[in-house]
Amino acid sequence: MSHFETDAIRIASSKSNHKEHSAPLYLSSSFTFDSAEEARQMFADEIEGNIYSRYANPNSSDLIQKVCAAEGTEDGIATASGMAAMFGSIASLLQQGDHILASRSLFGSTHQLLTRVFPKWGITSTYGDISDTANWEKLVKPNTKMLFIETPSNPGLEIIDLEWAGKFAAAHNLILVVDNCFATPYLQQPAKWGAHIVTHSATKYIDGQGRVLGGLILGKQELIKEVQFFTRHTGPSISPFNAWILAKSMETLAVRMDRHCGNALKVAEYFEGNKEIEFVKYPFLPSHPQFELAKKQMSQGGGIITLTVKGGIQRAQRFIDGLQMISVTANLGDSRSIITHPASTTHSKLSEEERANVGITDGLVRLSVGLEHYEDIIQDVERALDTSK
Numbered sequence: 400m401s402h403f404e405t406d407a408i409r410i411a412s413s414k415s416n417h418k419e420h421s422a423p424l425y426l427s428s429s430f431t432f433d434s435a436e437e438a439r440q441m442f443a444d445e446i447e448g449n450i451y452s453r454y455a456n457p458n459s460s461d462l463i464q465k466v467c468a469a470e471g472t473e474d475g476i477a478t479a480s481g482m483a484a485m486f487g488s489i490a491s492l493l494q495q496g497d498h499i500l501a502s503r504s505l506f507g508s509t510h511q512l513l514t515r516v517f518p519k520w521g522i523t524s525t526y527g528d529i530s531d532t533a534n535w536e537k538l539v540k541p542n543t544k545m546l547f548i549e550t551p552s553n554p555g556l557e558i559i560d561l562e563w564a565g566k567f568a569a570a571h572n573l574i575l576v577v578d579n580c581f582a583t584p585y586l587q588q589p590a591k592w593g594a595h596i597v598t599h600s601a602t603k604y605i606d607g608q609g610r611v612l613g614g615l616i617l618g619k620q621e622l623i624k625e626v627q628f629f630t631r632h633t634g635p636s637i638s639p640f641n642a643w644i645l646a647k648s649m650e651t652l653a654v655r656m657d658r659h660c661g662n663a664l665k666v667a668e669y670f671e672g673n674k675e676i677e678f679v680k681y682p683f684l685p686s687h688p689q690f691e692l693a694k695k696q697m698s699q700g701g702g703i704i705t706l707t708v709k710g711g712i713q714r715a716q717r718f719i720d721g722l723q724m725i726s727v728t729a730n731l732g733d734s735r736s737i738i739t740h741p742a743s744t745t746h747s748k749l750s751e752e753e754r755a756n757v758g759i760t761d762g763l764v765r766l767s768v769g770l771e772h773y774e775d776i777i778q779d780v781e782r783a784l785d786t787s788k
């Protein structure tokens with residue numbers, strides 16, 4: 400099959416002997432062997448099959464196959480959370496003494512991994528400014544082994560040129576890792592541009608309804624083998640239940656993303672025309688500094704908007720408190736619209752200087768545009784802008 404929607408629905412729906420139409424949930428820690436010889440062969444990797452749910456489970460295998468078809472990657476691993484995927488992709492492929500070159504605008508916990516966790520084991524990182532890629536040559540050291548990027552970034556919505564990143568990684572023999580959480584495979588496929596590893600927080604759009612945590616590490620077979628060895632023996636496995644939910648959600652990713660993107664563009668256009676708004680950023684608004692680049696590598700602009708309301712942090716807080724429908728919570732990619740204040744929540748562990756570097760001002764708010772009718776989202780925002788004056 401070839402179309403995204405068809406593959407996401409029809410590929411890999413495990414069946415038991417009961418001929419159920421919808422994939423069953425396999426709550427089993429281990430799987431039985433027909434004979435001692437079959438057990439030996441499976442442990443020796445001579446034949447394929449399920450052994451133990453820390454290694455693999457039919458539900459996690461379904462999820463991996465669906466997302467691999469969507470991303471155009473060969474193989475993968477599903478993990479308990481997005482951070483387990485970020486950690487696992489780095490910890491399995493690098494070793495003491497290695498160096499990572501990363502884009503500066505990263506998810507808060509990924510930033511903590513690079514600056515505070517991995518240095519404990521002798522893996523160091525340098526950040527590059529993506530508006531200045533011409534100077535990245537100078538940031539490559541003899542021990543640089545990985546290029547780690549996130550595009551669009553959370554919450555700065557910076558767009559990194561994936562074609563450039565693919566070529567740069569190839570020229571310097573670096574493993575290119577792309578966190579594709581914001582775009583999802585429906586809008587952007589980094590492997591097409593040369594990414595060796597694609598990671599996800601499946602908690603966000605892949606779930607899409609704010610129910611379960613999950614992560615994915617996808618890529619070329621030879622690298623995924625290394626990752627599989629690492630996850631098999633360190634145990635960040637996804638639960639079968641979460642994998643089952645996420646595999647089901649893959650079936651509706653395309654229709655959900657179409658609506659998230661359509662709604663977000665309408666809401667972003669509303670903000671752009673409102674004089675109470677100081678600044679609004681959305682990848683598919685022509686005012687986004689990398690609008691052309693976003694259009695080159697993404698099919699639509701995604702569901703996230705960042706903005707600052709005139710009147711600084713106090714006004715931003717009054718604006719958030721004035722919302723009646725939109726939820727105030729730290730998640731994103733949910734069917735329900737969500738507002739977050741990154742400086743005091745998701746990115747509060749960064750120093751003020753670190754936040755300034757990645758464009759998180761005190762007044763910045765992140766809006767994850769949900770699947771409600773866009774007129775109701777705009778009405779809620781409009782009322783909160785009015786009452787917060």
Ligand SMILES: *Cc1c(COP(=O)(O)O)cnc(C)c1O
Pocket residue numbers: 480481482483485506508509549553578580581599600601602603612613614
């Ligand atoms: C949320 C998020 C993560 C972390 O994922 P969890 O599932 O919360 O562990 C990593 N990267 C990005 C871009 C995210 O938005």
